[in-house]
Amino acid sequence: MKTVVIGGTGLIGGKVVGRLRERGHEAVPAAPGTGVDTLTGEGLAAVLDGARAVVDVANSPSFEDKAVLDFFTVSTRNLLAAEAAAGVTHHVALSIVGLENEPDNGYFRAKLAQEQLVKRSSIPYSIVRATQFFEFAKGIADAATEGTTVRVPPVLLQPVAADDVAEAVCAAAVAGPSKSTTEVAGPERFRFDEFIAEALRAWHDARTVVADPGARYFGSVPTERSLVPDEGRAHLAGTRFEDWLRRTV
Template sequence: MKIVVIGGTGLIGSQTVALLKAAGYDVVAASPNNGVNTLTGEGLTEVLQGAQVVVDLSNSPSFEDTAVMNFFKTANENLMPAEKAAGVQHHIALSVVGTKNLQASGYFRAKQVQEDLIQASGIPYTIVHATQFFEFAGGIVYMSTADGKVTLPDANIQPIASKDVAAFMAQTAVAQPANAILEIGGPEKFDMAAWIKQYAEATGKNLVIETDANALYSGAAIEADTLTTSNAVYLGPTKYADWIAEPANQR
C-alpha cells in the first residue's frame, strides 16, 4: 500500500512517516522541499500516482487571517480533485479539538473550510481532531504575552505529546475510513495556567502568569472545556511531567 504524507517533513509528519516506514509500508513524505506543493499543485499528479492513502499533516507557515485561509482553502482545492483523479481511497487530515467553537479565530475558520472541503470531496475520509501538543506550550506563552505578562483564559487544556499524535495518525493511515471526525487528546486535563506554570518551571523561564476570564485563545473566546475532548477515541499514554523532564524537550 502506498501512503503519501503531505507535510511529511514537519513535526508530526516526520514521526508518522518514520513509524509507517518501520512497519514496512511504501511511504512518501511530500513537501515543497521535495517538489510537491499543494498551493501551486506542483508535483501532485506524480506523487499521487498509485497512492491508496493520503495523510495531510501540513500547516500554514503564517497564522495571519488572510494567509492561513488562503493556505488551507487553496491547498485542499488542489489536493482533493488530484486525489479523486488518482483513485485515492482514504484521505486523512489532522485538525484541532474545538474547531467549530473557535470560529472567531481566523486560523480555526480556515481549518473549518479545510474540513468542509474534505467532507464534500466524495473521497472516504477520517478527520482527526487533536488537542494542543506538549510542544506548543511555548507558542501559547508567546501569543498570550503582553506588557510583560502571560495572560491566559480561565479554562482547561488537555495537551498531548506529538509522538502520540503521530502514533495515532500512523494507525489511522492503515485503518478503514471512519467518514467521521475522531477526537484524540492527552491523558491529563490541566487548568491552562497551571500547565504553563509547570512548563515555565521546567524550562527555567521567569514568567508572570495571570488568568483572566475574558482572555482570548488565538483570538477567540473559549469556555472551560473548549480545548478538551468530549468523546475521545484515543488518549496518548505520555504524561506531561515525564515528557518535560527530558532535557531535549526543555525548550
C-alpha cells in the same frame, strides 16, 4: 501500500512517515522542500502516482485570518482533485478538537472549512482531531507575553504529545477510511495557566503566568470547555506532561 504524507517534513509529518515505514509501508514525505506545493499544485500528480492513501498534516505558514483560510481551502481543493485523478482511495486529515466551539477563531474556521471539503469529496476519508500539543507550550507563552508576564485564558486544556498524535494519525491511515471523525487528547486536564506555568518552571523561565479572562487564543476568547473534548469522546493518549517535560528539558 504507498502513502503520501503532505507536510511530511514537519513536526507531525516526520513522525507519521517514520511510523508508517516501521509498519512496512512505503511512506513518501511531500512538502515544498521536496518539490510539492499544494497551493500551486506543483508536483502533486508526480508524487501521487501509485499512491493509495494520502495523509494531510500540512500547516499554514500564516495565522492571519484570510491567509490561513486561503491556505487550507485552496490546498485541500487542489489535493483532493489530484487524489481523484490518481485513484487515491483514502484521505486522512489532521484537525483540531473543538472547532465548532470557537466561531470567532480564524484558524479554527479555516480548519473547519477544510474538514467540510474533505467530507464532501468523493475520496473516502478519516479525520483525526487532536488537542493542543505539548510542543507548542513555549510558542504559546511567547505569543502571550507582555513584558515579563504571560497572560492566558482561565480555561481547560487537555494537551497531548506530538508522538501520540502521530501514532493516532498513522493508525487511522493503516486502518482504512472510517468516513468519520475521531479525537485524541492527553491523559490529563489542566487550567491553561497551570499548563504554561508548569512548562516555564521546568525550563527555569522566570516569567509570571496570569489567568486573564480577556486573554485571546488564536484571536478569540475561549470558554471554559471549548478546547477540550466531551467526556468519553476522545482516545486518551499515554504520555503525561510531566514525563514529557522530564525527557525534553
